[in-house]
Amino acid sequence: MNAASPKKPIAVVLLSGGLDSATAMAMARDADFDPRPLAVDYGQRHSSELAAAARVAKAAGVPLKVLPMDLRAIGGSALTDDIAVPEGESLEEHGDIPVTYVPARNTVMLSLALGYAEVLGAGDIFIGVNAVDYSGYPDCRPEYIEAYETMANLATKAAVEGRRLKIHTPLIDLTKAEIISEGTRLGVDYALTVSCYQADTDGRACGRCDSCQIRRAGFEAAAVPDPTRYR
Template structure:
């Protein structure tokens, strides 16, 4: 369960990437009685497997609606997810501790949350759910508690909904301080079908995970630590 359950049918925006984390957040929010309006992004990423996964997860969550926003972060590049830059593979713990990896997409969560905020105003939804994590987060600056707090402050200053004074807009981050194993265990208790999700930064043309990027490493380690079978389809090595 997330912190602070809702009245049945309370509208909420769910940022849905099709990954393990966003599927778990969606299941938590649904269990708390929220009526979910899902939002995914075709943002110029190099593969569309995550959008296909988002569609599957949205259907499994029985969301009220699922919108896909089309934006072009590839216009700016600067990330292995949007530009012709190799996705790092086989990194060690010391590599991961060395700094923010090239898989970081500049300002991505800020842009995504801004779209979610606009969607929330139109749907009169005061809750925006996002699967950011400050434990297994690769050091990304837009997955940290101080960032989320600052964005929530801005959201309440920048919108008619936030300025109305009846209740605050909340950026809900139930996974923020959970390990990947804890996330997997929580989702499993809520019957999340993780076979529907994808986490890989560099899947093949069939949507199979590479098994060697940071996202695959964290996902695989999470299932192992939770003692739960990993349903991920990996391509042959």
Template sequence: MSEKVIVIYSGGMDSFTVLHKALADGKKPYALSFNYGQRHKKELDYAARVCDELNVPHKIVDISAINALVGGSALTDDIDVPEGHYEEPSMKTTVVPNRNMILLSLAVGYAVSEEATKVYYGAHSGDHAIYPDCRPEFVEKMNDVCAIANYEAVEIVTPYLKVSKTAILTAGLQMGLNYGKTWTCYNGREKACGKCGACQERLEAFRDNQATDPLAYEA
């Protein structure tokens, strides 16, 4: 019987690749998505469609009430979404305080209830400069905590923690994945803006792989 794992699945490129890696590794993934009051829900719609196609169990959990406590991000509040390269200092306005610790804690609880042994999430090296909760030292400490927080130890798995988004895309393309089934843009309009940091990093990854992004862009 396949090992059960929980995959934190946003509907974006990284978690899409992680989900398929879990499947390719012979795991039985349970996808978990969060509505944490982000600027738009488009990525959650993409996540739901993919899980339906793959027949992967999927929960979308509304935790938007946490915004009464952890505001101040361009992804959750009425703050302009910054444009430009992903590693620019302006991208720090997209940090949601303590987001991954909160999401991982909930995912670990779900893992224990489902008798799953691992929680996967898609942190990568490109996030390190901006998001403290995507850095190797954070993952290491969370793993220490998750080993003792319950009677059952749960491992935090980050397959792409030390590689770039370009390398994640390379791995996904080698698996034959269709990234037209993912949404990355910080804006939730009909087409991706092509200007925000998330779009810029995504497009850079496709250029580095000499591939064409199947997603439609405004410009």
């Protein structure tokens, strides 16, 4: 009789429904983790990404947890407030940190993932932040992730009792083309994902915002057909 297979370690994966987070979840599974995706309904303008997260999780055969944390009460971002999303300009034209930056978003999301991981008995969190092809967000930098991990290991009962937390950022040094190539190798269906900052209720992209520009250029550079549905 064969011995029972050891259980895979659980990893909480922040899953937005976009290209990067879908790839990060596939990479978590490829690294032999049992992924538990977590999406956050933070009042984002592009709410169709939550439907995309549900599609990605269903395709992967894993349950999706969705938590509400309405950041519209804070505002200050084109994604949560009555501020126009920049369109049709180069990434340099809108300054170092664009108006699509959501104040404290990754800190809030990582905190929710941290709590969920502690309840699940998980010591690992995956987040699809990227410091190469990104829009200048300060909470996508390696030094931010390192600082958050240090804080998390001071702040939880699990860590104090010896179960330290590791935050995995498998995309952080990859170009968008490299991310797409890796995801394609792992079988990610990018047609299920939504990356546009102002996608319509059917998930169709505008083709003009920062995120659309970066995504489209990534598919071109990777020589992979772009499955994005545009308005």
